[in-house]
Every structure is written in C-alpha cells, then in structure tokens.
Amino acid sequence: MRIRAERASESPAGDPDRAGPGAAARPAGARRGARRLRGWGGVSAMAAACAVTAAGVLLTLTQAAPDPGRPGAVRDPASVVVAPKAAAAPWGPTDTCPSPEASLRPSTVDGATVARIKSAGKLVAGVDQNSFRWGYLNQARDGRLDGFDIDLVRAIAKDILGDPDAVIYRAIPTSQRIPALQEGRVDIVVRTMTINCKRLEDVAFSTAYFEAGQQVLAPKGSPITGYDTSLKGRRICFAAGSTAEATLSAQSYGSVPVTVPNQLDCLVRLQLGEVDGIVTDNALAAGQAAQDPSVRLVGSPFTREFYGVAMNKGATDLVRRVNKVLEDYRAGGAASPWMASYGVHLKAVLPDVSGPPEPKYRDG
Template identity: 60%
Template sequence: MSRVGATARSAVAALAVALAVATAVLVPVLVDGGGGGRGDRDRLGHSVPAAPGQEAGAGARGGSGSGAGEQEADDDCQKEESLRPAGPKAPDGPAVQRIKKRGKLVAGVDQNSYRWAYRDTDNLPPPGGELGLKGFDIDLVRAIAKDILGSPDAVIYRTIPTERRMPALQDRDVDVVVRTMTITCDRIKQVAFSTTYFKAGQQVLAPKGSKVTGFDDSLRGRKVCTAKSSTGKDELDKNRHGVREVVTAASQLDCLVKLQLGEVDAVITDSALAAGQAAQDPTVHLVGGTFTREPYGVAMNLADTDLVRRVNKVLEDYRKGGWQLSYRKWLADYLPADNPRPPPAMYKKE
C-alpha cells in the first residue's frame, strides 16, 4: 500500500473510532445488570406476567440466542409465521395497557447502523434533548408509537449491543427491539416476533484490493470479525472455510473499525448493514453473494401476545405506503431495487 493510501485509511479509521466513541458516550446503553431472576415486576416498575419458559432463576434467558444450529431446518420451524393482527375493535391487552399507562414506548435500537438506526451528527440535540436517532428502523419505531400512543415522538430509545437484544426483552428493559434482528428457529423459542418487515442475507465485507472473494476458501488463514450472538457467528461456527481466527465484537460497527485498522481481514455481517458501511467508507466493498436468508422482525417478550398482534396491525398498514417511503428515503441509494416491496405477512393458523 502506498504512503498516501495508508494515510487515507488511517484517517478513515480514526474518524470511525471517534464516531463510535462519541455515540457510545452520548446514548445510554443497556448492559447486563446481573443478579437473580426477573421477579414479578419489570425495571420500569410495572407488574408483568411470566412468559412461558421464562421462569426466574438459572436458564431463564435460555442463552444468548447464538448457536450453530440456529438456522437449521428454517423451513420446518416456520419461523416467519406470527400472530394475526388485532381486530379494529379489539380491547387493549396487558402489554399495550402498560405502554399507554407509561405514556412512552421503550424501544431497544442500534445507534451505529448507517441508514438503519444512527445518530444525526449534523443535528445533534442540546444536552438533555431528544436523541437525534434516525433511519429505516427508527421510522418503524415511530410508526408503532404513533399507533399505540398517538404520537411518533412518544418513545424512549435504549441502545443495546447485539448480544443484549433478547435479554433486554426477557428482563423487560424494553417493550420492543427494532434492530435489524433476524428471526431464527432458535430465537422464536425465547422471544416473540412480528411478521417480517425486511429481508437481507449474510455477506462478506473486505478491503478493496483484497484477495477475499466471499464466504469461501479465500478466507483460509485469515482473521474474520463478526458480531457476538449474530447469525454471522453461527455460520462461522458451522463452516469456518479455513479461517485462522474468528474475532467477535459487540456490534458490526466495531468490526468495521477493526477492518479499517487492519486488525482483521474481513467482516461477516448482514448485507443490508454492510451496504451502508461500504457507502460510508470507499476503501471497503461487499464481495461474493449473500449466503443466508435474514428476515428481520420486531422482537417482543414471549408473554406480550397482545403487543405482537398490535405491532402486526401496524405493519399491515405500514406495508401500504409507509414502508416504501422509508425505503426510498434511507435505503434506495445503497440497496437499489427496481420495484422495492415489503415482505408479505405470514400468519400462524389459529
């Protein structure tokens, strides 16, 4: 690499590190508080019923949701089937009542996924002001809040790392997680999901000029980064393709920084997220095709079936126009499609 190229890469990497540090400081992040079981009250002070299979004590969370068999038998588990939407005259259930009583929807989101959920650095809020988050996932959070509470601004955002998505729901730190979260056969046993609102796939991100060509033997002998408790990690557990070392990080942005600093040779992450990263950093690009199917869903506590139905009603309306508007605003320049359409809803037989 030339001295000019090295200097440019160092500058890009330094900027990425600075942005990651700045956003981590400015937004409260949920961390595992430890301790015993959840008890009969959530962390917002409201009494809650225990979800099936979530008794307090050892094993209440059922692990992090990561596992080599997580995406096996995808067709058999019918993972994308969700509860049918609530009818227009259906009374509010306990979860929706709890949100209305609080007056805020508590949403677990990302803050570093460009075009999905990220901080608007051009319009930072004053100290103590709103969080300034925006993106495709944030638009959906706002649509849910507007439907339940009458205002898209009635949201408390809590940023969570990848591995905290399910524990945050099981511990009732949040009402929903809208964070490019893939619906998998393993995860539907631990948290509830809405119908699918977007589909992507795992793909490889590598420096331009690299000999890495995709999720194949070109990875042999190399260091590869992926997020903890992610489907990318699961795929590497099943087939390493000769990877010398798998490096895990709290988020896909942390992996991007490691790639920019030359600490790893490639990153495995969702294609939709990687496209935004490639748009931000001209020194990296996507290689090979997608090698998994990644249906994104809104995740909720297993016990909150009424909230699942309400969110599915929101998504039914959202698919009629709001989804396309949000896609054109945030994703069209990075995930071009001739006629982008939301995935169709699939419902369980009841």
C-alpha cells in the same frame, strides 16, 4: 457522513470528535489502518463507539422533546456504494422449525402489555445508534436518531400512543437484544434482528418487515472473494449473538473468528487492520460501504433472512398490535409508508428492493 456513539455521560449533542476511553492506546496496526479512515473524523470518534459497545452498557438516548418539523426522515447527501443485487440463496444456518417468520394474526384489542405501555405514556424501544441508514445519530438532524428502523418505531408509537415521539430509545449491543426483552428493559427491539427458530425459543417476533442476506465485507484489493475458501487463515469479525456467528460456527472455511459485542466494532477493527473481513447482513454492510470508500461487499449473499420486530415472548397482545401496524405500514404499494422510508434511507445502497416481504401468519 460520520457516525458517532456517545459515552453514558454525554448527550447526543456532544462533541463528535472527542476521543472515548482508551482512544490514545492504539494497537500497532492502527497507524496502517488509520490511512483508511477518510470521512470518519479520525480514529477517536470510532474508538468511542468501541468503548461504548464493549462495555455492554444499555444507554438511554435523550430525545424526549418532540420534533414537529420532522418530515419523516432526511435524505443524506453522502456518497454511496451500491450493493450487488441479491441472488437467490438457501437458508443458512438451516432452521429446524417450519416458517419461522410466521407470526400471530393482527389485532387492535388491548391486552395487558399494550395497556401497560399506554399507562406509562411511552414506548421503550431497543435500537441501534450506529447502523448507518437503519438506526444512527444523524448529524444533519442535530444528532437525532434517524433511519429505516427508527421510522418503524415511530409508526408503532403513533398507533399505540397517538404520538410518534412518545418513545424512550435505548441503544443496545447486538448481544443484548434478547436479554433486554427478557428482563423487561425494553418493550420492543427494532434493530435489524433476523427471525429464526433459535431466537423464537426466547422471544416473539412480528411478521417480517425486511429481507436481507449474509455477505462478506472486505477492504478493496483484498484476496477475500466471498464466503468461500478464500477466508482460510483470515481474521473474520462478527457480532456476538448474530446470525453471522451461527453461520461461521457451522462453516468457517478455516477462518479465525473475532467476536465483538456490536457489529459496528467490526468495521472499526477492519479499518485499524486488526481483522481481514466481516460477515454480516448485506443490508447493514451496504450502509457501511457507503460510509467508507475503502471497503466493499464481495461475493454474493449466501443466506436468506427476514428482519422482525422482537418482543417479550408473553406479550402476545403487543405482537398482534405490531402486526396490525405493519399491515398498515405496508399498505398502498409504491405510496406506502414502508416504500417512503425505503426511498429515503435505503434505496441508494440497496436499489433492487421492490417492496416489503409478504406477511405470513400462523393459527392461534
């Protein structure tokens, strides 16, 4: 299974093996790292991914045509590597506000934001197009966006607009998630975004829809054993604006930080031998380990984090509406839409998840 990122001038149906800008100028370590690129269609496809995210460009994905035959998601036959079962872990870095994952109580009352979305006839969603099983261009579906996060976007669009395909998808780097909301470029961000106190200063969140934890991804045979002193002197990659950045800023264990705009860029650098390891959410890392048999998760998850749908801080009516969607999405136990999406996209790489996190609400 290959993941592909498109240049701004290409549609998702373009040539996945065409090299992006700068693909020919590989660093000296590329020849060594290229031996680990099995199953990826060569370095050129991944270099294109780096070229897109490094530019910080907000891409609009052309997917306006409805897909009436879509069954909801497609199981990918690719080989997988099962992530270790998450152990109980403390928060990290420490949050300073009580219950950051507590959100506004659900409501179906239309306010100014929901009314604007209805008037526009489209929900504008900030997503990832390079995170396997979360938000990615699925070649088995003619390059259409697919994944656990994408299923949730479709559920929100169906509730507000009556049509799961009434979405404009915009691919945004990790570091642009908050600016895209503040500047009104997107209505929502559904992109494995952890709820925490610092982010709550800038954006609003729904209730939590998934629980994850930070973990280390390293090549097989690496001396790195986890988030510990084995990181000393090692080049450790993370995405700008991620919780991994905050964690390593607080405790680096003597590692050498390497910052990139988008989390997938870390995997490319690891494959090219430019970094020694990655710190990221284990939910994302498990999907990457499933794609590349030369890397593995090491150690145990060392944080406990919750993903939420992010929205503009003033869009309280949209927050309440999304929380109502999430209530319905979780309902039904093993037969819920949440469990159906999990079974298709995530169970193979995160097998020990029993269900969605319980929602928490605050007064007001």
